[in-house]
Amino acid sequence: MIPDKSPRVLELEARLLAFMEEHIYPNEKRFYQEAEDQGPWRLYPIVEELKVKARAAGLWNMALPDPAHGMGLSNLEYAPLCEIMGRSHLAPEVFNCNAPDTGNMEVLARYGTPEQQKQWLEPLLNGEIRSAFAMTEPDVASSDAKNIQSSIIRDGDEYVVNGVKWYTTGATHPNCKIFIFMGKNDPDADPYRQQSMILVPRDAPGVKVVRSLPVFGYYGVPDRASEVHFDNVRVPAGNMLLGEGRGFEIAQGRLGPGRIHHCMRLIGLAERTLAKMCLRTQQRVAFGKPVAEQSVTRERVAEARILIEQNRLLTLRAAHMMDTVGNKEAKAEIAMIKIAVPNMVCQIADWAIQAFGGGGTGNDFGTANAYATARFLRLADGPDEVHRDQLARLEFKKQAARNDKGGVTDWGVWAPKIALPPEM
Numbered sequence: 001m002i003p004d005k006s007p008r009v010l011e012l013e014a015r016l017l018a019f020m021e022e023h024i025y026p027n028e029k030r031f032y033q034e035a036e037d038q039g040p041w042r043l044y045p046i047v048e049e050l051k052v053k054a055r056a057a058g059l060w061n062m063a064l065p066d067p068a069h070g071m072g073l074s075n076l077e078y079a080p081l082c083e084i085m086g087r088s089h090l091a092p093e094v095f096n097c098n099a100p101d102t103g104n105m106e107v108l109a110r111y112g113t114p115e116q117q118k119q120w121l122e123p124l125l126n127g128e129i130r131s132a133f134a135m136t137e138p139d140v141a142s143s144d145a146k147n148i149q150s151s152i153i154r155d156g157d158e159y160v161v162n163g164v165k166w167y168t169t170g171a172t173h174p175n176c177k178i179f180i181f182m183g184k185n186d187p188d189a190d191p192y193r194q195q196s197m198i199l200v201p202r203d204a205p206g207v208k209v210v211r212s213l214p215v216f217g218y219y220g221v222p223d224r225a226s227e228v229h230f231d232n233v234r235v236p237a238g239n240m241l242l243g244e245g246r247g248f249e250i251a252q253g254r255l256g257p258g259r260i261h262h263c264m265r266l267i268g269l270a271e272r273t274l275a276k277m278c279l280r281t282q283q284r285v286a287f288g289k290p291v292a293e294q295s296v297t298r299e300r301v302a303e304a305r306i307l308i309e310q311n312r313l314l315t316l317r318a319a320h321m322m323d324t325v326g327n328k329e330a331k332a333e334i335a336m337i338k339i340a341v342p343n344m345v346c347q348i349a350d351w352a353i354q355a356f357g358g359g360g361t362g363n364d365f366g367t368a369n370a371y372a373t374a375r376f377l378r379l380a381d382g383p384d385e386v387h388r389d390q391l392a393r394l395e396f397k398k399q400a401a402r403n404d405k406g407g408v409t410d411w412g413v414w415a416p417k418i419a420l421p422p423e424m
């Protein structure tokens, strides 16, 4: 059973909804205009203005589960709030709850030394700086993190960092001051102990953000994707996170909550897209009746509602399991939502684009941007296929571990137990 929302969450939700009505939705037009005019390398003044208001309203750092750094909400408590912020591309950064900063803050909170926390976590918590997570590389299939080729080599009191990274979200942001960089420090070690994560300041000599990358033709919003070169960058040995060879360990910790935040936000985006679709199809009359009265529209609206409810429940279940039995035990549920939710939103955004007609493909209604967001999230947190592969493996293991009777050839029982292939 998933518990009801606590009074604290209900109170936060009411305040967040009021802030969205008063400050976020009325400023979206300005936000998209600024993003278009300024491009991906500049600040958007509306974001900076609203950050001050959000902080003053006590709606700040809601994502961080450690009360020493944030509000101390559980994943389940945060989910409905994150969903509300997900309704607008403008909202997450205004509340200092945006990716990849929340994931990076969590890494620093969990694994950072007091010095690292003072230097980088504090300004991140204050919203004074931004950060990026640099793992993916153009030259290797990075969905398999064992392939990462960048190097982090010890030299006296320093590490020397080399590599080319791309799709590094946030690097073009003028306030991006720190990278969490993943690379190999020992290519001969066990494959899961070769990689480390190290803090690389943006202004260290040899760091170059070479270009902004479009995401389905969009620059900046919904994602400041960038290519970054690290050429013989020297950083103090104290910048290593957790220790040499512990990159995978950190990745496990980092990618749990951070990834489910994307799912929570996407449910908000699905709700907003469905709301727009209902309004538009009621307003437009074609062949003698509102488009909303066409059975195909009704079918899609009904399906969209079912999909949203199913996906929200699955996301809440994953969040509750992470809180109660831990990220490891919840890994099947986490994989399920990472596959299901972006696909669900792609489908609803696709129906909405169709319902809006030609205008659906442009920027006036947010439908194309919603599609781009959902579609890139079928990759950005690891491709669907990788999560499906993991989920199938977990299912095979579960079936093999069932303790009811039955062998591989024994069909006369409830279900025959399977033998696990040796590679599992």
Ligand SMILES: Cc1cc2nc3c(=O)[nH]c(=O)nc-3n(C[C@H](O)[C@H](O)[C@H](O)COP(=O)(O)OP(=O)(O)OC[C@H]3O[C@@H](n4cnc5c(N)ncnc54)[C@H](O)[C@@H]3O)c2cc1C
Pocket: 100, 132, 133, 134, 135, 136, 137, 140, 141, 142, 143, 144, 166, 167, 168, 169, 170, 215, 223, 225, 376, 379, 380, 381, 382, 383, 385, 386, 389
């Ligand atoms: C907008 C955006 C933002 C991003 N932000 C960041 C970021 O901030 N930091 C960062 O480091 N990375 C980021 N990424 C990169 C993202 O994590 C990678 O694109 C993703 O992990 C896939 O790696 P790849 O691009 O190298 O694809 P590849 O590894 O080359 O995979 C290509 C395709 O191969 C197939 N495939 C792979 N494995 C399997 C399998 N086991 N079974 C079946 N098929 C398989 C899949 O179809 C997959 O899409 C971002 C990506 C996007 C699009």
